[in-house]
Amino acid sequence: xxxxxxxYHILFSVLGLICVVASCERGFSDDIDFATFPSNGDIFTDVxxxxxxxVFISFDPATGANINGFDVDNNEAYxxxxxxxxxxxxxxxxxxxxxxxxxxxxxxxRDLTGYDALTFWAKGSTTASVATFGFGTDFLDNKxxxxxxxxxxxxxxxxIIIPIPDxxxxxxxxxxxxxxxxxxxxxxxxxxxWIDELKFEKLGTVAQPRPAILGGQDQTxxxxxxxxxxxIGLSQTFNVLxxxxxxxxxxxxxxPSYFDFETSNxxxxxxxxxxxxxxxxxxxxxxxxxxxxxxxxxxAKLGDVQAAGSLTVEAVDLNVLSIFSDVFANVPVDNYNxxxxxxxxxxxGGAVEENGTNIIxxxxxxxxxxxxxxxxxxxxxxxDATEMTHMHIDVRVNETVEASDFFRIELFNNFTLGxxxxxxxxxxxxxxxxxxxxxxxxxxxxxxxxxxxxxxxxIIFVSDATIANVSLDNIYFYAEN
Numbered sequence: 166x167x168x169x170x171x172x173y174h175i176l177f178s179v180l181g182l183i184c185v186v187a188s189c190e191r192g193f194s195d196d197i198d199f200a201t202f203p204s205n206g207d208i209f210t211d212v213x214x215x216x217x218x219x220v221f222i223s224f225d226p227a228t229g230a231n232i233n234g235f236d237v238d239n240n241e242a243y244x245x246x247x248x249x250x251x252x253x254x255x256x257x258x259x260x261x262x263x264x265x266x267x268x269x270x271x272x273x274x275r276d277l278t279g280y281d282a283l284t285f286w287a288k289g290s291t292t293a294s295v296a297t298f299g300f301g302t303d304f305l306d307n308k309x310x311x312x313x314x315x316x317x318x319x320x321x322x323x324x325i326i327i328p329i330p331d332x333x334x335x336x337x338x339x340x341x342x343x344x345x346x347x348x349x350x351x352x353x354x355x356x357x358x359w360i361d362e363l364k365f366e367k368l369g370t371v372a373q374p375r376p377a378i379l380g381g382q383d384q385t386x387x388x389x390x391x392x393x394x395x396x397i398g399l400s401q402t403f404n405v406l407x408x409x410x411x412x413x414x415x416x417x418x419x420x421p422s423y424f425d426f427e428t429s430n431x432x433x434x435x436x437x438x439x440x441x442x443x444x445x446x447x448x449x450x451x452x453x454x455x456x457x458x459x460x461x462x463x464x465a466k467l468g469d470v471q472a473a474g475s476l477t478v479e480a481v482d483l484n485v486l487s488i489f490s491d492v493f494a495n496v497p498v499d500n501y502n503x504x505x506x507x508x509x510x511x512x513x514g515g516a517v518e519e520n521g522t523n524i525i526x527x528x529x530x531x532x533x534x535x536x537x538x539x540x541x542x543x544x545x546x547x548x549d550a551t552e553m554t555h556m557h558i559d560v561r562v563n564e565t566v567e568a569s570d571f572f573r574i575e576l577f578n579n580f581t582l583g584x585x586x587x588x589x590x591x592x593x594x595x596x597x598x599x600x601x602x603x604x605x606x607x608x609x610x611x612x613x614x615x616x617x618x619x620x621x622x623x624i625i626f627v628s629d630a631t632i633a634n635v636s637l638d639n640i641y642f643y644a645e646n
Contacts, residue, residue: 202276206365208268208341209285211245215275216268216341222304223266224345231261243286243322243361253293253346255355265345267302268363274337280365282405283311283327283342289318290357294350298327301420303340310340312418317350318358324408328371330401330419331468370406376467377402378424378440379474380521386492387481388444394492396440396476398521399424401467423467430461433480440465447480474521486548487641488535488624489516491523496537497545501525503534503623511630525637526563531630535640538580538622547580547620553642556609560592561602563634570594570631576612580622588615594631602638609642 207214224230234252242248256262283300299312313327329335342363348354380398388394401423402416421440428434433448448459459480465472487493489501502515502525512533514526527533539545560572573591590612597603609618621642628635 202274202337203272204276204279206275206277206280207363208365209249209360209363211242211247213268215271217271220268221266222269223264226261229262230266231258231264233260234264235266238359241359241361243288243359245361248359248361249363250357250359251344251346252357253348253355255348256353258355263296263345263347265297266343267304267340268342269303270339270341274339275335275341277329277335277338277365278332280335280367281329281332281371282366282368283329283364284324284366284368285363286322286324286361287316287318288320288322288359290320291351291354292317292319293348293356293358294318295344295346295358296349297343297345298325299343299417300327301335301338301340302343303338305339307340308420308422309334309338310343310420312343313415314418322361326368326371326405326407326415327417328401328403328405328415329365330374330376330417330423333468334423368406371403373402373404374468374470375402376400376419376424376465376470376472377474378465378472378521379476380519381473382520382522383475383477384522385477385479387479387483388442388492389483389485390444390446390480392444392493394442394444394476394478396421396426396436396442396463396465397491397523398474398518399440419467424465424472425467426463426465428461428463430458433459433461434463434478436463442476442478444478444480447482482645484552484644485641486550486553486643488537489523489525489638489640492639493641496548499536499538499540499543499545501535502527503536503540503625519636522638525640526635527626527637528634529630530626530628530633530635532625532627534626535624536580536622538620547578547622548642550609550618550621550642552644553618554609554644556607556612556640556642557605558607558640559602559604559638560597561636561638562597562599562632563636564599564632566594566597566599566632568594570597571628572597572632572635573627574607574612575625575627576609576615576618576621577623577625578615578617579620586614586616588612597632604639 213220221235223232231254236250238248238250295316297312301310377400399419401419404412405415426436436442448457451458463476485493487495511529511531513528517526538547575589577587579585
C-alpha cells in the first residue's frame with residue numbers, strides 16, 4: 166500500500182469575543198455564514214465528477230501495485246455509454262501483482278452528511294472476489310476511512326452498497342473511492358471488472374446499526390504505565406435492502422474516528438479519538454477494599470448506539486520485551502514465520518487478525534522460527550534479555566490434542582554465530598487444550614542449555630508434526646518488579 170504519513174491537526178476557531186463581565190452572553194448573528202462544501206454525491210457517471218486530474222491515484226508501486234490496469238471502457242456500461250475498467254494482474258506480472266488506489270475530490274472536500282451509502286454497479290469477466298472497496302482514504306490522515314472487504318462479483322451487473330457508519334462525520338470528505346484487487350480468489354488467474362454509476366446516495370433503507378470494537382469481544386490486557394494499546398477490530402453492521410427489496414447484513418471496517426470512546430477509570434487509562442489507549446497511572450485506592458483500583462474498562466459508541474466489545478486494562482509494573490502482542494509495544498523483528506527451504510520444513514502461516522485481535526496462526530507445523538537477529542542485513546538488533554526472568558506465551562491448539570503430543574520452544578542467543586547457545590522448554594500435550602487458549606509463564610531458567618541471554622535472536626517452535634495447527638499470541642519476556 167502507499168506509504169501514508171498520518172498528521173494530526175487540531176483546528177481552533179475564534180467564533181466570538183470573550184466577555185470579561187460575568188454572565189455576558191451573545192448568540193451568533195444571523196449574518197454569519199459558516200463554511201460549507203459541495204454536496205454533490207456523483208463520482209463517476211459516464212465521466213469523472215470533480216475528481217483529481219489523474220482520477221485514479223495508485224497505491225505505491227514499491228508495494229507491488231500495478232499502475233497500468235485502470236482505464237475507461239467505451240464498450241461496457243450499466244447505464245449510459247462508459248464505465249471504469251480495471252484489469253487485475255497476475256501475481257507474476259513484472260509491473261506489479263495487484264492493483265488498487267483511490268479517487269480523490271479535486272476541491273476542498275464534499276459534504277456527504279445527506280447520504281447514507283456509497284453505491285455502484287459492478288461486474289466481472291469471471292466470478293471473482295475483490296479484496297476491498299471503500300471510501301474515506303485520501304492518502305493524508307484517512308480519518309474517516311471505511312472498507313468493505315471480499316466483495317464477490319459475477320458476470321452480470323450487480324449493485325454494491327457500502328453503508329456510511331455515521332454520515333454526520335463527513336462534512337468535508339476528500340476520499341471518494343478506494344479499491345484493491347488481486348487474484349487470490351481466482352488461483353492466480355488475471356481478470357477484469359467494471360464499475361459504473363459510482364455515487365453517494367440517500368437510500369433510506371440502511372437500518373439496524375450494530376457497531377463493534379475488538380470484533381465484538383470483551384477482552385482484557387495488562388500494560389505498564391505510559392504504554393499504549395490500540396483498539397482494533399472496529400466495524401459497523403447495518404441491515405441493507407438490495408435492489409430486489411431483500412434485507413441483508415453488511416459489515417464494514419470503520420476507522421476509530423467514527424467512534425466515541427470512554428474510559429471507566431481516567432486515573433488508570435485514557436483513550437483518544439484514534440482509539441489509542443494510554444495507561445496513565447496505577448489508579449486510586451478503593452475506599453471499600455483499601456487496595457489500588459488499577460483497572461479501567463474502555464467502551465465505545467457510534468452515534469447513539471453502544472458498540473459491542475470492551476477492553477479492560479490493568480495497570481501493572483512489568484519490565485517487558487514484547488515479541489508479539491497487542492498489549493505491549495513490540496520490538497522490531499525480522500519475521501514471524503521464518504521458513505527454511507531445506508526439504509524438511511512444512512509449516513505455513515504467519516500473523517493474522519482474528520476477531521479484532523492480532524495472532525500468529527501456523528498450519529502444517531513441524532518447525533518454524535520467529536527471528537529478530539538482523540537476518541539478511543535487516544538492521545534488527547538482538548534482544549538483551551539479561552534482566553528478564555520469564556517468557557510468556559499463549560497457545561491454542563486448533564485440533565485434537567493427544568497426550569503424546571508436544572510443543573517445544575527453543576531460544577537462541579547469538580543466533581547463527583559461532584558463539585551461539587540455545588535452550589529448550591517442552592510443553593507436553595497434557596498441558597494443552599483443543600481449541601482453547603492456554604497461558605504459560607515459563608522461567609527462563611527452565612530453558613535447559615540457555616547459558617546466556619544478552620543477545621537473543623530467535624525463537625523456534627517445534628512439534629515434529631505431532632501438533633500441525635496452532636495459534637500463538639502474547640509472546641514476550643518480562644521481569645516482574
